[in-house]
Each structure stands twice: as structure tokens, then as C-alpha cells.
Amino acid sequence: MTVHVTMLGDGQMGLVLADLLVSQGAAVRMWCPSPDAVEPLRTTRMSPTRLPDFRLPDAVEVTSDVDHLLDGTDLVVNAIPTQYIRAVWTRIARPGLVPCPVVTVAKGIEATTLLLPTEIMQQVIVDRSGSPWPMCALSGPTIAREMAARLPATAVAASEDGAVARLVQDAFNVSWFRVYTHDDLTGVEIAGAAKNVIAIAAGLVDGLGVGYNAKSALLARGLAEIVRLGVELGARRETFFGIAGVGDLATTCFCPHGRNRTCGEQLGRGEHLDDILASTASVVEGVPTTRSLCDLAARHDVEMPIARAVHGILFEGLDPRDAISGLMEREAKQEQVG
């Protein structure tokens, strides 16, 4: 039986996952947030500014219509960046819609509300359609450019509902993309959001040219501060040491193609944030997430010195070199983890 999937978003992950799903025999409808994007993508099947050398299969239906978007849909994939989820779902969700499983690949924390992607969607859906929908997060070391080339990758499908996790696993699992079920949705979403902030710091290290030893220490310290926050929010510690935790953190900090790491590297070389963001067609989720993450840490009284340093550089004019030196020279005589 053909699975009908609605893919929200035409960014890197939306494109790559639409291709994967079609290869599995799914019928995929891709929704573009911008009506202007529909015709070029529909006719050329290319998105050169986002994913060079990638071709979207002809079988993928491309639309920006919302009226019948979820008609006949078995699974919705949210590939809308975190800060736009509320606006998009406010257009989509409405009374009378049949509840349908939703899986998100967005990784961030909403400004002001400090909600995670599945929490934002659930809030809007309950507000507008009256009942909750099954939620899932698909997360792991999944740099889109490598997935576009079908290089091997892994991810977890995390849901509080085991049946939904298995449904997502079945939909996405292919020989080159192994999907494991997971039950710690909060942990997986916190790990996914926070790693983008640490990756900006890792990029700063690259931009300053201070080496792999420093970047690896930063990865370990970054992981420790993510764990502190996650555990405080009710997540399980071991989630952060799995593929959606340290695995995703590693690829985001080391893969040269990652957008958050690249943004950090440009900052480290002295470029200005506004210029960096203006020069990319993709959303750098880590930038707004840095603010939300620091707010969330403050609310729960959790110390996150690396996130704070990134916040200082992004929004308070802190010099990257001073920030990295400051992190190196913190007066912790005895190592503390988690």
C-alpha cells in the first residue's frame, strides 16, 4: 500500500528526504512556503542555491497550496525551520482535520516561548483543531549534502508513542539510511537544538585556526552543558551519548558543509553576522536558537558557558578570540561532567 507523505518545506532536508521517500515507493507532496518557489522547482526539479547537483524526482508533487494539503496524508514531515513553524502550522491546522502523525527534522527552540519543534506544532494543532496529533522527531548525524549523495547515515525516530516511532522508522529506513526507534522525544529535540549552538562555537575555533585539540575539548564541554540542561528538562542522560546526541554533535562540529559550523567559522574570521546570514539561501538555525537556549538555561538555572559565549559573540559584540580564551581559562581545577 502506498504511503502518502506531505513534506512541509523545500530546504535541504526536505529535498533529500523527499527523494529518499520516493525511492521507497511513497507518494510525496512537497509544500513550498513561498509560492514563487513552486514553478521553478516543479519545472527544473533543481534547487541550486540550496543543494547543488541534486535533482528532485519527477514523482514529487510540488505545491504551495494549503487548502487540501493534508488530504489523504498518512504522515506529515516538518522540514520548516523552527522559528517559522508556528506561522506555517497556523495556516495549515484547522478544525475538522483528521489527526495524522507528524515527524519533524527541524532542530531549534522557538524564540520567546522556548518551545521545541513538536511542542510548537502540538500547541498550534490543539488550539486550532481541538485534539493532539502523534508527534515524532527524526534526528541524527545527517548533513544533507552527504545524504543527497546517498552516503550512509543513521538517525533515531523519537516519539513517546512507540507505534509512531516504528511508523517513521518504516517510512525512512533504507539500506544507506538506518533508522532506530527511540522514546526520549525531549532529549532528542534538546540535543538537536543545542548542538547547532555548540557547532557555531566549533566554527569559531576553526575560523581562529586553533586546531582539533581545542575543538574536541569544546565538543566534550559542549556535550556536558547540553546534558546538564537536558536532564533538568526531564530528558534521559544516555540520549545525549547516542547518535542523535554526540553523533549529531560530532558531524555538526566537524563536517565542513554544516551551516552552523560554517557561520561560526566566518564569524571567527571577522565577518559580520548580518553579512553571513544575507549570503546564504539556507536558514542558520543555531543563530536564533542560541538566544532561546540561553533563555531556557537561565530559566532552569543551568550553567552553559559555551552557549553564553556564542550569545556574546552573536548579539553582544564580544570578540571571538576573547570568548575562546575565556572558555580555555575558566577556573575549573577538577573536571566536572554532566
Place this chain on the structure above:
Amino acid sequence: MTVHVTMLGDGQMGLVLADLLVSQGAAVRMWCPSPDAVEPLRTTRMSPTRLPDFRLPDAVEVTSDVDHLLDGTDLVVNAIPTQYIRAVWTRIARPGLVPCPVVTVAKGIEATTLLLPTEIMQQVIVDRSGSPWPMCALSGPTIAREMAARLPATAVAASEDGAVARLVQDAFNVSWFRVYTHDDLTGVEIAGAAKNVIAIAAGLVDGLGVGYNAKSALLARGLAEIVRLGVELGARRETFFGIAGVGDLATTCFCPHGRNRTCGEQLGRGEHLDDILASTASVVEGVPTTRSLCDLAARHDVEMPIARAVHGILFEGLDPRDAISGLMEREAKQEQVG
């Protein structure tokens, strides 16, 4: 008061740390295992096959004499690779020597005995001098080439004796090399030994060109299997998530200069192990450690599929591509960590 340090070994880490100690005002005596190495190093102060562009300070005394090697020594640094520690210490240790703190930077597990570096030294010392000496391990993301350039790095000084850990911290702590005390010696040594094995697997991924996503998943899975073994051996779980655990693992898996990763990359490209080992002046600790690690895991009934796969490639003629595919396709439906 001048600290007198005896540095055992003239490899990469021995050279780099001798330089660091001299910069701190220590008096350093470097012992070369090979008498033939003494005169070239003493006169040229260079070791081009091991560390290009590095110059050993004139103040470092270079010797291969063992008779009065530890006379007046406050601290011994063991930079002898694991498989040679027993032979070297059998020459050095003797009745009547005054007990002296020893810190090791070797990372491995001795063949057959399956002992860790400090355990090997302690066994020889007790056998030959009659009483135990204070032991410490210095470990972290410390690729020698970066340290030679004085790029910032961090490490832990791990000892069951807090005073010894602080002594080592005081000796090595400089502005560009931050040393933290730690009390889980077993955990730090297991982490240091096992990461070299995972790094060979990471190099295989590089040699096969399968990308950062796969390598990062492997890092997470590798960390999980190291934790399983470490906890079984009485180490603390959180040790593996600190700088000497995941921090060292990350730099070893990602820094292009690491010897173990490089060995794996060459294997992945189809080169033969004997040729690879013959072509380097440095010891690739991960190769013998793979055998010991698998033996240790078997003895404690701990599953270490990545270490097993590396063993298969190194010693049983397993094809790297088949090994990596095998790891990707393991039938774990639900992610398990630690």
C-alpha cells in the same frame, strides 16, 4: 625550586612535553630507548621523521644511560609506547630506588597480560624495587603536532592519589595547555587505549570515502562500546564523556594528523598493514591495542562490535568495505547506549 623531570621516550609526545616542561622552568632529562638516537638528537635538537619543524630546547639533557637515570628526579614521565613499557621499566626499576611519582602519556593495553600502562609499570616496580610508586595518567585531546605549535589544548591528570594528580597538574599546566585533576585512573586509561581502536575504524570510513555522517555515528557507537567495557572494569561512566573520553576520541577520529586514524585511512584505501607500519617512524598504538582490547572485552563478556570489526580487518583479512557495511546493517531496531 626547580622540578627535575625524567622523560622516558623521544617520540612525539616526549618531545612536545619536554619543551613544555622546560618552558615552565623544569630541568628535563630525556631518555632515548635507542642509544643511536642520542647523538643526533643531542646535536641537532631535531627529530624530523617524528615531528617536522620542532626543535628540542638546548636545556633538555639527552641520554640513553639507565644507571643514574632517576637520580634526583621529582617526576618521571612515561612516553614509551605501551607494548615496550615492560622491557624499558625492567631495565630502569631496581632495588633501592626512592619511590617517585610517575605519569604516563602512553595509551594502550599490553598484549597477553591485558594490563594498562600504569598497571604494567607498577607491576614491574613492585617486583623489582619492592614497593609501589604513585601513578598518574595524563590524557586528553592532545595531537602532538598541534601541541608542538602551542595551539591550545586540555588534558586531565588522573590519579587515585589527589596529591599526585595536583603535582602533575602543577608541572604541566600552562596558559595554552590546561590540566584538570581527575580521580578515575582506570576510566581515563581505558578511554585512552580504546579510542585508538575506534580511530582506526574512523580512518577506514575516511579511506572508503563514506563521509562525516557515518564517521560521527561510528564515534557515538564507539563511545558506547568503550563505556560498556569501562563500566564493567569499575570505571565511572562520566569519565568517558569528559575531555579524556569523548574529547580525545573526537580529535583522534577527526584530526588528519592522528597516526591511528591515518593507519585506518590507508587500510581503507587498500594498503597493507605491514607496509603502513613500515612507512612510519612512530608507533601506531591502536594496532596491538585492538587485539588486547578484544581479548579484554571477551574476558569480561562485553560486546564491542566496532573493535571486533577492526580486529577482523587488521588480523583476519576482513575486507574494510564489508566490515563497515556489516556495522551499518546490524539489526538493532532500538538504539541502546552504554
